[in-house]
Amino acid sequence: MDFELSLEQQRIQSLARDFANDEVAPLARAADETGEFPMHLIGRMAELGFLGGPIAREYGGAAMDAVSFALVCEELGRADSSVRGLLTVHASLVSGCIEQWGTVEQKERYLPKLTSGEWIGCYCLTEPEAGSDAANIQTTATADGESYLLDGEKIWITNGNLARLAIVFATRDRAERHKGICAFLVENDNQGMRREKMPGVELGHRASDHAHITFENCRVPASAMLGEPGEGFKIAMSALDRGRLGVAAGAVGIGQACLDACVQWARERRQFGRRLGDFQMVQATIANMAADIAAARLLVYHAAWLVDAGRPATQAVSSAKLFATEAAARAASEAVLLYGNRGYSSEYPVERYYRDIKGLQIYEGASNIQRIILARELIGREQ
Numbered sequence: 066m067d068f069e070l071s072l073e074q075q076r077i078q079s080l081a082r083d084f085a086n087d088e089v090a091p092l093a094r095a096a097d098e099t100g101e102f103p104m105h106l107i108g109r110m111a112e113l114g115f116l117g118g119p120i121a122r123e124y125g126g127a128a129m130d131a132v133s134f135a136l137v138c139e140e141l142g143r144a145d146s147s148v149r150g151l152l153t154v155h156a157s158l159v160s161g162c163i164e165q166w167g168t169v170e171q172k173e174r175y176l177p178k179l180t181s182g183e184w185i186g187c188y189c190l191t192e193p194e195a196g197s198d199a200a201n202i203q204t205t206a207t208a209d210g211e212s213y214l215l216d217g218e219k220i221w222i223t224n225g226n227l228a229r230l231a232i233v234f235a236t237r238d239r240a241e242r243h244k245g246i247c248a249f250l251v252e253n254d255n256q257g258m259r260r261e262k263m264p265g266v267e268l269g270h271r272a273s274d275h276a277h278i279t280f281e282n283c284r285v286p287a288s289a290m291l292g293e294p295g296e297g298f299k300i301a302m303s304a305l306d307r308g309r310l311g312v313a314a315g316a317v318g319i320g321q322a323c324l325d326a327c328v329q330w331a332r333e334r335r336q337f338g339r340r341l342g343d344f345q346m347v348q349a350t351i352a353n354m355a356a357d358i359a360a361a362r363l364l365v366y367h368a369a370w371l372v373d374a375g376r377p378a379t380q381a382v383s384s385a386k387l388f389a390t391e392a393a394a395r396a397a398s399e400a401v402l403l404y405g406n407r408g409y410s411s412e413y414p415v416e417r418y419y420r421d422i423k424g425l426q427i428y429e430g431a432s433n434i435q436r437i438i439l440a441r442e443l444i445g446r447e448q
Protein backbone atom coordinates (compact mmCIF):
# COMPACT_ATOMS: atom_id res chain seq x y z
CA MET A 66 0.00 0.00 0.00
CA ASP A 67 1.46 3.32 -1.05
CA PHE A 68 0.14 6.43 0.68
CA GLU A 69 2.53 8.83 -1.07
CA LEU A 70 1.14 11.38 -3.48
CA SER A 71 2.94 11.36 -6.83
CA LEU A 72 5.21 14.30 -7.62
CA GLU A 73 2.56 15.69 -9.96
CA GLN A 74 -0.13 15.36 -7.29
CA GLN A 75 2.14 17.14 -4.80
CA ARG A 76 2.74 19.92 -7.34
CA ILE A 77 -1.00 20.43 -7.87
CA GLN A 78 -1.63 20.32 -4.11
CA SER A 79 0.91 23.03 -3.40
CA LEU A 80 -0.33 25.15 -6.34
CA ALA A 81 -3.88 24.90 -5.00
CA ARG A 82 -2.75 25.56 -1.42
CA ASP A 83 -0.85 28.70 -2.38
CA PHE A 84 -3.76 29.97 -4.47
CA ALA A 85 -6.24 29.23 -1.66
CA ASN A 86 -4.06 30.91 1.00
CA ASP A 87 -2.91 33.92 -0.99
CA GLU A 88 -5.84 34.72 -3.27
CA VAL A 89 -9.03 33.03 -2.04
CA ALA A 90 -8.96 33.10 1.77
CA PRO A 91 -8.26 36.86 2.05
CA LEU A 92 -11.47 37.61 0.09
CA ALA A 93 -13.73 35.04 1.73
CA ARG A 94 -15.10 37.15 4.55
CA ALA A 95 -15.97 40.14 2.35
CA ALA A 96 -17.51 37.88 -0.30
CA ASP A 97 -19.61 36.19 2.38
CA GLU A 98 -20.75 39.52 3.82
CA THR A 99 -21.55 41.22 0.50
CA GLY A 100 -22.82 38.09 -1.25
CA GLU A 101 -20.64 38.92 -4.24
CA PHE A 102 -18.50 36.25 -5.79
CA PRO A 103 -14.98 37.53 -6.57
CA MET A 104 -15.34 37.08 -10.33
CA HIS A 105 -11.66 37.50 -11.16
CA LEU A 106 -11.00 34.19 -9.35
CA ILE A 107 -12.71 32.38 -12.24
CA GLY A 108 -10.02 33.61 -14.64
CA ARG A 109 -7.30 32.72 -12.15
CA MET A 110 -8.71 29.21 -11.73
CA ALA A 111 -8.68 28.84 -15.51
CA GLU A 112 -5.04 30.01 -15.69
CA LEU A 113 -4.03 27.55 -12.98
CA GLY A 114 -5.77 24.68 -14.79
CA PHE A 115 -8.37 24.12 -12.05
CA LEU A 116 -11.45 25.17 -14.02
CA GLY A 117 -10.89 22.42 -16.56
CA GLY A 118 -9.06 20.22 -14.01
CA PRO A 119 -10.30 16.76 -14.95
CA ILE A 120 -11.01 17.53 -18.64
CA ALA A 121 -8.77 16.27 -21.46
CA ARG A 122 -6.01 18.54 -22.75
CA GLU A 123 -7.41 18.58 -26.28
CA TYR A 124 -10.34 20.60 -24.91
CA GLY A 125 -8.17 22.94 -22.85
CA GLY A 126 -8.38 20.90 -19.64
CA ALA A 127 -5.52 19.85 -17.37
CA ALA A 128 -6.25 16.10 -17.57
CA MET A 129 -5.95 15.79 -13.77
CA ASP A 130 -6.57 12.44 -12.18
CA ALA A 131 -9.33 12.20 -9.55
CA VAL A 132 -6.86 12.36 -6.64
CA SER A 133 -5.38 15.62 -7.95
CA PHE A 134 -8.76 17.21 -8.46
CA ALA A 135 -9.82 16.14 -4.97
CA LEU A 136 -6.69 17.88 -3.63
CA VAL A 137 -7.72 21.08 -5.43
CA CYS A 138 -11.25 20.86 -3.98
CA GLU A 139 -9.86 20.22 -0.50
CA GLU A 140 -7.60 23.27 -0.60
CA LEU A 141 -10.33 25.54 -2.01
CA GLY A 142 -12.82 24.15 0.50
CA ARG A 143 -10.44 25.06 3.30
CA ALA A 144 -10.48 28.68 2.11
CA ASP A 145 -14.01 29.29 0.78
CA SER A 146 -16.83 26.85 0.05
CA SER A 147 -18.47 29.28 -2.38
CA VAL A 148 -15.40 29.14 -4.63
CA ARG A 149 -15.10 25.37 -4.27
CA GLY A 150 -18.83 25.04 -4.98
CA LEU A 151 -18.61 26.99 -8.23
CA LEU A 152 -15.74 24.79 -9.34
CA THR A 153 -17.39 21.47 -8.46
CA VAL A 154 -20.57 22.32 -10.35
CA HIS A 155 -18.75 23.80 -13.33
CA ALA A 156 -16.03 21.17 -13.76
CA SER A 157 -17.40 17.94 -12.30
CA LEU A 158 -21.11 18.25 -13.07
CA VAL A 159 -21.21 20.28 -16.28
CA SER A 160 -17.90 19.84 -18.15
CA GLY A 161 -17.56 16.26 -16.89
CA CYS A 162 -21.00 15.32 -18.25
CA ILE A 163 -20.30 16.87 -21.64
CA GLU A 164 -16.96 15.08 -21.86
CA GLN A 165 -18.50 11.74 -20.88
CA TRP A 166 -21.79 11.92 -22.79
CA GLY A 167 -21.44 14.61 -25.45
CA THR A 168 -21.11 14.21 -29.20
CA VAL A 169 -17.87 15.36 -30.84
CA GLU A 170 -19.68 18.55 -31.95
CA GLN A 171 -20.94 19.26 -28.43
CA LYS A 172 -17.51 18.69 -26.90
CA GLU A 173 -15.81 20.91 -29.48
CA ARG A 174 -18.38 23.66 -29.09
CA TYR A 175 -18.59 23.80 -25.30
CA LEU A 176 -15.56 22.31 -23.56
CA PRO A 177 -12.94 24.88 -24.67
CA LYS A 178 -15.27 27.71 -23.58
CA LEU A 179 -15.82 26.03 -20.21
CA THR A 180 -12.21 25.13 -19.46
CA SER A 181 -11.06 28.67 -20.31
CA GLY A 182 -13.72 30.27 -18.11
CA GLU A 183 -15.22 32.15 -21.07
CA TRP A 184 -18.47 30.38 -20.18
CA ILE A 185 -19.66 29.14 -16.79
CA GLY A 186 -21.92 26.12 -16.54
CA CYS A 187 -24.79 25.16 -14.26
CA TYR A 188 -26.59 21.89 -13.60
CA CYS A 189 -30.39 22.04 -13.37
CA LEU A 190 -31.90 19.00 -11.70
CA THR A 191 -33.68 20.07 -8.48
CA GLU A 192 -37.30 21.25 -8.60
CA PRO A 193 -39.78 22.36 -5.96
CA GLU A 194 -41.34 18.86 -5.86
CA ALA A 195 -38.24 16.83 -6.74
CA GLY A 196 -35.15 17.04 -4.55
CA SER A 197 -33.85 13.72 -3.23
CA ASP A 198 -36.39 11.93 -5.43
CA ALA A 199 -34.85 13.26 -8.62
CA ALA A 200 -36.62 10.69 -10.82
CA ASN A 201 -39.82 12.57 -10.00
CA ILE A 202 -38.95 15.74 -11.91
CA GLN A 203 -41.87 17.50 -13.53
CA THR A 204 -40.16 19.72 -16.09
CA THR A 205 -41.36 18.40 -19.42
CA ALA A 206 -39.63 17.99 -22.77
CA THR A 207 -42.16 17.86 -25.59
CA ALA A 208 -40.98 16.89 -29.07
CA ASP A 209 -42.04 19.49 -31.65
CA GLY A 210 -40.71 18.77 -35.14
CA GLU A 211 -36.90 19.01 -35.06
CA SER A 212 -36.89 20.52 -31.60
CA TYR A 213 -38.06 20.10 -28.02
CA LEU A 214 -40.04 22.49 -25.86
CA LEU A 215 -39.01 22.62 -22.20
CA ASP A 216 -41.51 23.70 -19.55
CA GLY A 217 -41.06 23.71 -15.80
CA GLU A 218 -38.96 25.21 -13.03
CA LYS A 219 -35.69 24.49 -11.30
CA ILE A 220 -34.56 25.78 -7.92
CA TRP A 221 -31.32 26.23 -6.01
CA ILE A 222 -29.23 26.14 -9.17
CA THR A 223 -25.64 27.01 -8.29
CA ASN A 224 -24.08 29.40 -10.87
CA GLY A 225 -27.58 29.69 -12.38
CA ASN A 226 -27.52 33.44 -13.07
CA LEU A 227 -23.86 33.52 -14.08
CA ALA A 228 -23.97 30.56 -16.39
CA ARG A 229 -23.97 30.75 -20.16
CA LEU A 230 -24.67 27.06 -20.44
CA ALA A 231 -27.15 24.95 -18.47
CA ILE A 232 -27.58 21.20 -18.42
CA VAL A 233 -31.32 20.83 -17.96
CA PHE A 234 -33.03 17.58 -17.02
CA ALA A 235 -36.62 17.16 -18.23
CA THR A 236 -39.01 14.28 -18.75
CA ARG A 237 -40.64 13.29 -22.01
CA ASP A 238 -43.16 11.15 -20.07
CA ARG A 239 -43.55 11.21 -16.29
CA ALA A 240 -45.09 7.74 -16.29
CA GLU A 241 -41.72 6.37 -17.37
CA ARG A 242 -40.12 7.79 -14.16
CA HIS A 243 -36.31 7.77 -14.54
CA LYS A 244 -36.46 6.14 -17.98
CA GLY A 245 -38.34 9.16 -19.34
CA ILE A 246 -35.71 11.71 -18.38
CA CYS A 247 -33.59 13.47 -21.02
CA ALA A 248 -30.72 15.93 -20.64
CA PHE A 249 -30.42 19.12 -22.72
CA LEU A 250 -27.71 21.71 -23.24
CA VAL A 251 -29.41 25.11 -23.07
CA GLU A 252 -27.55 28.34 -23.85
CA ASN A 253 -28.31 31.47 -21.89
CA ASP A 254 -29.66 33.51 -24.82
CA ASN A 255 -32.68 31.22 -25.03
CA GLN A 256 -35.80 33.40 -24.76
CA GLY A 257 -37.74 30.64 -23.03
CA MET A 258 -35.51 30.62 -19.96
CA ARG A 259 -36.05 33.13 -17.12
CA ARG A 260 -33.61 33.33 -14.23
CA GLU A 261 -33.73 35.06 -10.90
CA LYS A 262 -31.93 34.93 -7.60
CA MET A 263 -33.34 32.48 -5.05
CA PRO A 264 -35.49 34.34 -2.53
CA GLY A 265 -34.27 34.75 1.04
CA VAL A 266 -30.82 34.96 2.57
CA GLU A 267 -28.90 31.70 2.43
CA LEU A 268 -27.49 30.13 5.60
CA GLY A 269 -24.10 29.58 3.98
CA HIS A 270 -22.36 29.75 0.60
CA ARG A 271 -23.43 33.36 0.61
CA ALA A 272 -21.04 34.36 -2.16
CA SER A 273 -22.48 31.65 -4.39
CA ASP A 274 -25.06 32.38 -7.04
CA HIS A 275 -28.21 30.29 -6.48
CA ALA A 276 -30.94 30.68 -9.06
CA HIS A 277 -34.59 29.92 -9.59
CA ILE A 278 -34.94 29.13 -13.30
CA THR A 279 -38.24 28.95 -15.15
CA PHE A 280 -38.62 27.33 -18.58
CA GLU A 281 -41.63 28.35 -20.62
CA ASN A 282 -41.93 27.19 -24.21
CA CYS A 283 -38.15 27.00 -24.14
CA ARG A 284 -37.32 25.71 -27.60
CA VAL A 285 -34.07 23.77 -28.05
CA PRO A 286 -32.97 21.92 -31.18
CA ALA A 287 -32.95 18.12 -31.00
CA SER A 288 -29.16 18.38 -31.39
CA ALA A 289 -29.06 20.01 -27.91
CA MET A 290 -29.86 16.68 -26.30
CA LEU A 291 -26.98 15.26 -24.28
CA GLY A 292 -26.80 11.47 -24.65
CA GLU A 293 -29.71 9.48 -25.97
CA PRO A 294 -33.43 10.06 -25.25
CA GLY A 295 -34.18 8.50 -21.85
CA GLU A 296 -30.53 8.53 -20.74
CA GLY A 297 -30.93 11.72 -18.72
CA PHE A 298 -31.22 10.09 -15.32
CA LYS A 299 -28.08 8.03 -15.91
CA ILE A 300 -26.30 11.23 -16.95
CA ALA A 301 -27.53 13.09 -13.87
CA MET A 302 -26.35 10.30 -11.55
CA SER A 303 -22.96 9.96 -13.30
CA ALA A 304 -22.44 13.67 -12.66
CA LEU A 305 -23.31 13.33 -8.99
CA ASP A 306 -20.88 10.44 -8.57
CA ARG A 307 -18.11 12.78 -9.76
CA GLY A 308 -19.40 15.86 -7.96
CA ARG A 309 -19.85 14.10 -4.62
CA LEU A 310 -16.17 13.37 -4.48
CA GLY A 311 -15.43 17.08 -4.87
CA VAL A 312 -17.96 17.89 -2.15
CA ALA A 313 -16.42 15.30 0.18
CA ALA A 314 -12.96 16.75 -0.49
CA GLY A 315 -14.31 20.25 0.16
CA ALA A 316 -15.67 19.00 3.48
CA VAL A 317 -12.22 17.71 4.43
CA GLY A 318 -10.98 21.23 3.68
CA ILE A 319 -13.58 22.77 6.01
CA GLY A 320 -12.74 20.24 8.71
CA GLN A 321 -9.04 21.01 8.37
CA ALA A 322 -9.75 24.74 8.56
CA CYS A 323 -11.70 24.16 11.81
CA LEU A 324 -8.90 22.06 13.23
CA ASP A 325 -6.25 24.66 12.35
CA ALA A 326 -8.37 27.42 13.86
CA CYS A 327 -8.94 25.42 17.07
CA VAL A 328 -5.27 24.54 17.52
CA GLN A 329 -4.33 28.19 17.13
CA TRP A 330 -7.04 29.35 19.53
CA ALA A 331 -6.18 26.68 22.09
CA ARG A 332 -2.65 28.07 22.14
CA GLU A 333 -3.65 31.75 22.27
CA ARG A 334 -6.70 32.00 24.48
CA ARG A 335 -6.14 31.94 28.23
CA GLN A 336 -8.76 31.39 30.94
CA PHE A 337 -8.31 30.41 34.60
CA GLY A 338 -4.67 31.43 34.19
CA ARG A 339 -3.89 28.76 31.60
CA ARG A 340 -4.12 28.24 27.83
CA LEU A 341 -7.40 26.62 26.72
CA GLY A 342 -5.22 23.92 25.17
CA ASP A 343 -3.96 22.94 28.61
CA PHE A 344 -7.41 21.73 29.70
CA GLN A 345 -7.99 18.06 29.06
CA MET A 346 -11.54 18.47 27.79
CA VAL A 347 -10.33 20.91 25.15
CA GLN A 348 -7.50 18.54 24.22
CA ALA A 349 -10.03 15.73 23.79
CA THR A 350 -12.17 17.90 21.52
CA ILE A 351 -9.20 18.75 19.34
CA ALA A 352 -7.87 15.19 19.31
CA ASN A 353 -11.27 13.79 18.24
CA MET A 354 -11.49 16.44 15.52
CA ALA A 355 -8.03 15.55 14.23
CA ALA A 356 -8.87 11.82 14.11
CA ASP A 357 -12.16 12.56 12.34
CA ILE A 358 -10.51 14.71 9.68
CA ALA A 359 -7.71 12.21 9.11
CA ALA A 360 -10.29 9.43 8.60
CA ALA A 361 -12.36 11.60 6.26
CA ARG A 362 -9.28 12.46 4.21
CA LEU A 363 -8.35 8.79 3.82
CA LEU A 364 -11.88 7.94 2.68
CA VAL A 365 -11.78 10.73 0.10
CA TYR A 366 -8.34 9.85 -1.26
CA HIS A 367 -9.23 6.16 -1.37
CA ALA A 368 -12.45 6.85 -3.28
CA ALA A 369 -10.51 9.04 -5.72
CA TRP A 370 -7.88 6.34 -6.09
CA LEU A 371 -10.61 3.81 -6.97
CA VAL A 372 -11.94 6.19 -9.63
CA ASP A 373 -8.43 6.56 -11.07
CA ALA A 374 -8.00 2.78 -11.07
CA GLY A 375 -11.24 2.44 -13.05
CA ARG A 376 -12.76 0.39 -10.23
CA PRO A 377 -16.38 0.65 -8.99
CA ALA A 378 -16.43 3.63 -6.64
CA THR A 379 -20.08 4.47 -5.88
CA GLN A 380 -19.99 2.98 -2.39
CA ALA A 381 -16.62 4.53 -1.55
CA VAL A 382 -17.70 7.95 -2.83
CA SER A 383 -20.92 7.82 -0.79
CA SER A 384 -19.02 6.75 2.34
CA ALA A 385 -16.57 9.60 1.80
CA LYS A 386 -19.32 12.19 1.24
CA LEU A 387 -21.35 11.00 4.22
CA PHE A 388 -18.46 10.74 6.66
CA ALA A 389 -16.51 13.81 5.56
CA THR A 390 -19.50 16.17 5.63
CA GLU A 391 -20.72 14.86 8.99
CA ALA A 392 -17.20 15.00 10.47
CA ALA A 393 -16.70 18.55 9.25
CA ALA A 394 -20.12 19.55 10.65
CA ARG A 395 -19.06 18.19 14.06
CA ALA A 396 -15.74 20.02 13.76
CA ALA A 397 -17.41 23.32 12.83
CA SER A 398 -19.86 23.05 15.71
CA GLU A 399 -17.04 22.38 18.19
CA ALA A 400 -14.95 25.16 16.68
CA VAL A 401 -17.68 27.77 17.21
CA LEU A 402 -18.05 26.60 20.80
CA LEU A 403 -14.32 26.70 21.46
CA TYR A 404 -14.13 30.25 20.15
CA GLY A 405 -16.94 31.25 22.51
CA ASN A 406 -18.46 34.66 21.79
CA ARG A 407 -15.87 35.28 19.09
CA GLY A 408 -17.01 32.17 17.26
CA TYR A 409 -20.47 33.64 17.14
CA SER A 410 -19.59 36.47 14.75
CA SER A 411 -18.04 36.85 11.34
CA GLU A 412 -14.96 38.37 12.99
CA TYR A 413 -13.52 34.84 12.97
CA PRO A 414 -14.08 32.41 10.08
CA VAL A 415 -15.32 29.45 12.17
CA GLU A 416 -18.80 30.99 12.07
CA ARG A 417 -18.75 30.82 8.24
CA TYR A 418 -17.51 27.21 8.27
CA TYR A 419 -20.40 26.31 10.58
CA ARG A 420 -22.93 27.80 8.16
CA ASP A 421 -21.29 26.56 4.95
CA ILE A 422 -20.95 22.92 5.99
CA LYS A 423 -24.75 22.50 6.18
CA GLY A 424 -24.90 23.03 2.43
CA LEU A 425 -22.40 20.23 1.81
CA GLN A 426 -24.54 17.90 3.92
CA ILE A 427 -27.57 18.73 1.75
CA TYR A 428 -26.52 19.04 -1.90
CA GLU A 429 -25.49 16.28 -4.28
CA GLY A 430 -27.46 13.84 -2.15
CA ALA A 431 -28.22 14.69 1.48
CA SER A 432 -26.69 12.50 4.22
CA ASN A 433 -29.66 10.13 4.35
CA ILE A 434 -29.46 9.64 0.60
CA GLN A 435 -25.82 8.55 0.96
CA ARG A 436 -26.98 6.13 3.70
CA ILE A 437 -29.63 4.78 1.32
CA ILE A 438 -27.01 4.27 -1.43
CA LEU A 439 -24.69 2.48 0.99
CA ALA A 440 -27.43 0.29 2.47
CA ARG A 441 -28.68 -0.63 -1.01
CA GLU A 442 -25.19 -1.72 -2.04
CA LEU A 443 -24.76 -3.72 1.16
CA ILE A 444 -28.19 -5.30 1.61
CA GLY A 445 -29.47 -5.23 -1.96
CA ARG A 446 -33.11 -4.96 -3.02
CA GLU A 447 -35.62 -7.69 -2.25
CA GLN A 448 -36.03 -9.87 -5.38
Ligand SMILES: Cc1cc2nc3c(=O)[nH]c(=O)nc-3n(C[C@H](O)[C@H](O)[C@H](O)COP(=O)(O)OP(=O)(O)OC[C@H]3O[C@@H](n4cnc5c(N)ncnc54)[C@H](O)[C@@H]3O)c2cc1C
Nearest residue numbers: 188189190191196197221222223424427428429431433434
Ligand atom coordinates in the same frame (compact mmCIF):
# COMPACT_ATOMS: atom_id res chain seq x y z
C1 LIG B 1 -26.29 25.48 -1.41
C2 LIG B 1 -27.06 24.60 -2.33
C3 LIG B 1 -26.67 24.47 -3.66
C4 LIG B 1 -27.40 23.64 -4.53
N1 LIG B 1 -27.01 23.57 -5.86
C5 LIG B 1 -27.76 22.82 -6.73
C6 LIG B 1 -27.44 22.77 -8.13
O1 LIG B 1 -26.48 23.39 -8.59
N2 LIG B 1 -28.24 22.03 -8.95
C7 LIG B 1 -29.31 21.32 -8.48
O2 LIG B 1 -29.98 20.66 -9.29
N3 LIG B 1 -29.64 21.34 -7.15
C8 LIG B 1 -28.89 22.07 -6.27
N4 LIG B 1 -29.22 22.12 -4.93
C9 LIG B 1 -30.38 21.36 -4.47
C10 LIG B 1 -30.00 20.10 -3.71
O3 LIG B 1 -29.40 19.18 -4.56
C11 LIG B 1 -31.26 19.55 -3.01
O4 LIG B 1 -31.63 20.49 -2.04
C12 LIG B 1 -31.01 18.18 -2.42
O5 LIG B 1 -30.95 17.20 -3.42
C13 LIG B 1 -32.09 17.76 -1.41
O6 LIG B 1 -33.36 17.98 -1.94
P1 LIG B 1 -34.45 18.78 -1.08
O7 LIG B 1 -33.80 20.02 -0.59
O8 LIG B 1 -35.67 18.92 -1.92
O9 LIG B 1 -34.74 17.89 0.18
P2 LIG B 1 -35.78 16.65 0.31
O10 LIG B 1 -35.60 15.70 -0.82
O11 LIG B 1 -37.12 17.19 0.57
O12 LIG B 1 -35.22 15.96 1.62
C14 LIG B 1 -35.34 16.59 2.89
C15 LIG B 1 -34.65 15.72 3.92
O13 LIG B 1 -35.29 14.46 3.96
C16 LIG B 1 -34.35 13.43 3.77
N5 LIG B 1 -34.93 12.37 2.96
C17 LIG B 1 -35.47 12.46 1.73
N6 LIG B 1 -35.85 11.26 1.28
C18 LIG B 1 -35.55 10.38 2.26
C19 LIG B 1 -35.70 8.96 2.41
N7 LIG B 1 -36.22 8.20 1.42
N8 LIG B 1 -35.28 8.38 3.55
C20 LIG B 1 -34.75 9.12 4.54
N9 LIG B 1 -34.56 10.46 4.46
C21 LIG B 1 -34.96 11.07 3.34
C22 LIG B 1 -33.15 14.07 3.07
O14 LIG B 1 -31.95 13.38 3.38
C23 LIG B 1 -33.18 15.47 3.61
O15 LIG B 1 -32.43 15.57 4.78
C24 LIG B 1 -28.50 22.92 -4.05
C25 LIG B 1 -28.88 23.03 -2.70
C26 LIG B 1 -28.18 23.86 -1.84
C27 LIG B 1 -28.62 23.98 -0.42
